[in-house]
Amino acid sequence: MITLNAWLSDAAAVLAATRARGLDATMQAAVDATVTALAANRPLLVCGNGGSAADAQHIVGEMVGRFLKERRALKAICLSSNPAVLTAWSNDYSYETVFSRQVEAYGEPGGVLLGLSTSGNSGNVVKALEAARKLGMATIGLTGEGGGKMAPLCDHLLAVPSRSTPAIQQVHLALYHCYCAAVEERLADA
Ligand SMILES: O=C(CO)[C@@H](O)[C@H](O)[C@H](O)[C@H](O)COP(=O)(O)O
Numbered sequence: 001m002i003t004l005n006a007w008l009s010d011a012a013a014v015l016a017a018t019r020a021r022g023l024d025a026t027m028q029a030a031v032d033a034t035v036t037a038l039a040a041n042r043p044l045l046v047c048g049n050g051g052s053a054a055d056a057q058h059i060v061g062e063m064v065g066r067f068l069k070e071r072r073a074l075k076a077i078c079l080s081s082n083p084a085v086l087t088a089w090s091n092d093y094s095y096e097t098v099f100s101r102q103v104e105a106y107g108e109p110g111g112v113l114l115g116l117s118t119s120g121n122s123g124n125v126v127k128a129l130e131a132a133r134k135l136g137m138a139t140i141g142l143t144g145e146g147g148g149k150m151a152p153l154c155d156h157l158l159a160v161p162s163r164s165t166p167a168i169q170q171v172h173l174a175l176y177h178c179y180c181a182a183v184e185e186r187l188a189d190a
């Protein structure tokens with residue numbers, strides 16, 4: 001039987017295991033790359049599927065609006081949230097290229113692509129990272145254990161040491177809130 005306390009204990013264990021991985025320097029490097037891009041008005045593009053699509057929207061909401069501080073709007077775009085683009089391209093061509101096509105549309109050299117995938121193997125996120133690299137954008141990945149196919153395509157890989165999709169997503173939320181807070185702190189006074 002599923003109980004709340006057991007669920008919370010499992011969630012806390014994955015959080016603690018992530019903390020033990022010592023990802024602080026990787027997070028700092030991801031923040032540095034993002035601050036450099038946004039300070040130059042280059043875009044931050046974010047994508048993912050399912051729960052990670054909602055996470056991508058959440059991140060962009062913090063960046064375009066505000067998180068903890070008052071500051072200017074930041075140029076962040078969610079690639080998972082335009083139903084007309086998603087359905088037209090997937091229907092006419094392929095779901096696998098639905099994010100890379102938007103990287104071609106919105107990406108710029110010096111920008112950043114942030115991809116979220118718990119398996120690290122979602123084909124459309126992998127293809128988006130490839131397209132971003134081709135364009136000269138920095139790449140950040142939020143994944144589960146090992147990073148899967150995304151690992152070699154990410155300049156900055158934040159891999160949660162778990163293979164459970166919901167457990168990974170719960171830690172992704174903590175990771176990207178930290179990321180948003182750190183980016184905002186650096187850009188608030190700029
Ligand atoms: O939110 C959940 C499960 O918690 C699901 O919607 C989940 O995101 C979907 O199954 C995704 O398609 C999984 O893809 P990914 O994380 O492996 O890239």
Ligand SMILES: [Zn+2]
Nearest residue numbers: 050051166169
């Ligand atoms: Zn979910």
